[in-house]
Amino acid sequence: MPNILLIGNGAREHAIAEALMRSGHQPRLFSYMKSNNPGIASLSEKVATGSYNDMGAIQKFAGSCRSHFAIIGPEDPLNNGIVDMLKDSGIPAIGPTKSLARLETSKSFTRQLLEKYHIPGNPKFKNFSSLSDIESYISELQYSGNIVIKPDGLTGGKGVLVQGDHFHSKDDALRHCQDILKEHAHVIIEEKMEGEEFSLQCFCDGKTVAAAPPVQDHKRRFVDDKGPNTGGMGSYSYENHTLPFLKSQDVPDALAITQKVADAIYRETGNLYKGIMYGGFIAAREGVKLLEYNARLGDPEAMNILPLLKTDFVELCQAIIEGTLDRLKIIFDNKATVCKYVVPKGYGLPANHPEAGSASSRINIGNVGQARLYYASVDKRADGLYMSASRAVAAVGIAETISKAERIAEHAISAIQGAVDHRPDIGTKAAIEKRVEHMKQIRG
Numbered sequence: 001m002p003n004i005l006l007i008g009n010g011a012r013e014h015a016i017a018e019a020l021m022r023s024g025h026q027p028r029l030f031s032y033m034k035s036n037n038p039g040i041a042s043l044s045e046k047v048a049t050g051s052y053n054d055m056g057a058i059q060k061f062a063g064s065c066r067s068h069f070a071i072i073g074p075e076d077p078l079n080n081g082i083v084d085m086l087k088d089s090g091i092p093a094i095g096p097t098k099s100l101a102r103l104e105t106s107k108s109f110t111r112q113l114l115e116k117y118h119i120p121g122n123p124k125f126k127n128f129s130s131l132s133d134i135e136s137y138i139s140e141l142q143y144s145g146n147i148v149i150k151p152d153g154l155t156g157g158k159g160v161l162v163q164g165d166h167f168h169s170k171d172d173a174l175r176h177c178q179d180i181l182k183e184h185a186h187v188i189i190e191e192k193m194e195g196e197e198f199s200l201q202c203f204c205d206g207k208t209v210a211a212a213p214p215v216q217d218h219k220r221r222f223v224d225d226k227g228p229n230t231g232g233m234g235s236y237s238y239e240n241h242t243l244p245f246l247k248s249q250d251v252p253d254a255l256a257i258t259q260k261v262a263d264a265i266y267r268e269t270g271n272l273y274k275g276i277m278y279g280g281f282i283a284a285r286e287g288v289k290l291l292e293y294n295a296r297l298g299d300p301e302a303m304n305i306l307p308l309l310k311t312d313f314v315e316l317c318q319a320i321i322e323g324t325l326d327r328l329k330i331i332f333d334n335k336a337t338v339c340k341y342v343v344p345k346g347y348g349l350p351a352n353h354p355e356a357g358s359a360s361s362r363i364n365i366g367n368v369g370q371a372r373l374y375y376a377s378v379d380k381r382a383d384g385l386y387m388s389a390s391r392a393v394a395a396v397g398i399a400e401t402i403s404k405a406e407r408i409a410e411h412a413i414s415a416i417q418g419a420v421d422h423r424p425d426i427g428t429k430a431a432i433e434k435r436v437e438h439m440k441q442i443r444g
């Protein structure tokens with residue numbers, strides 16, 4: 001009966017809590033959240049709410065729960081050194097130390113690691129700490145195509161600027177770089193890669209890396225990938241554990257890159273990376289390229305893979321901590337999944353839009369049929385559930401085929417009443433065929 005400390009308050013952590021509570025080891029769950037998530041609370045023996053910056057409060061709560069291990073959902077506490085603090089208190093964690101979390105928090109660390117250890121997957125890139133030389137590098141890259149500008153630090157998934165989407169001219173690019181350098185020590189300029197993106201979420205004990213089925217996320221706010229980038233509006237995965245726009249070698253190549261990166265981290269730092277290595281990859285003309293790593297599960301991608309996990313999740317966590325992942329068989333059900341977020345109508349809109357950031361409003365959830373629901377930013381009050389301005393509830397359909405999974409998710413969303421919105425195109429045949437066609441154009 002292990003006592004497990006869960007950090008995080010979103011739908012991803014609700015899915016983590018559910019996967020832990022399916023364990024045959026009858027864990028006792030203790031959850032520390034920034035704001036109360038009623039889904040996580042209903043699965044927890046005890047909860048505390050507080051800031052992810054407040055290491056003292058987290059340490060006190062972890063100690064009072066006599067936690068055997070902790071699992072860290074979001075990136076902010078990793079960046080704040082929560083794993084180092086827990087380690088000092090004798091509590092091992094699923095999640096890297098602050099230094100190893102640079103895999104996510106410092107884009108330049110990761111790019112330079114790949115370069116130094118000759119790991120494939122990097123685009124052409126350069127790291128700058130001042131504006132001088134940026135102009136000539138932009139010109140150099142623009143001879144062959146467009147560029148991408150990345151701040152070197154955490155930006156909540158919304159800091160990457162892509163030529164053609166977020167800016168058009170070299171002058172605009174330079175202005176953005178100047179702004180970024182006011183807030184971040186470095187800015188990275190990369191060549192823009194054309195292709196289809198996929199997420200490969202891997203478990204790592206420092207030596208062995210094991211992958212979950214690949215998932216495709218949809219970051220844009222509106223149908224047909226229009227509108228601003230969001231935290232992610234929904235995602236899907238296939239029953240055969242690949243995606244229809246990928247070649248058979250793409251996922252093994254992405255896994256091989258991730259294994260080499262785990263080895264390189266050990267060689268570079270002398271420390272074993274224990275936690276999640278979630279690679280954002282792009283299938284490009286010349287093969288698989290790395291966009292970025294995250295040091296945590298994806299949100300929404302966690303909701304695609306954790307419900308499929310047949311291996312006991314507590315045993316999986318223990319294998320990560322003990323360094324015995326090579327001896328564990330990790331099995332995912334051969335089912336398709338479609339996850340769609342229900343969001344407030346104003347979600348993701350610019351601040352000057354009349355519907356942006358609308359005040360909290362009530363939602364009513366009727367009969368959602370076979371779908372699984374994961375709560376995100378919702379508050380349970382005496383008279384019902386209230387949304388904030390962020391993503392509210394994730395509806396997940398799981399079935400033998402993607403079309404059935406999509407219908408299950410849609411049916412659930414039709415049972416959720418309120419001032420809500422979602423992306424009906426996610427997981428549909430038409431949307432997926434567009435991606436297959438896109439890759440045909442790129443790879444022939």
Ligand code: GLY
Nearest residue numbers: 217232298299300
């Ligand atoms: N799916 C985007 C993220 O988790 O960062």
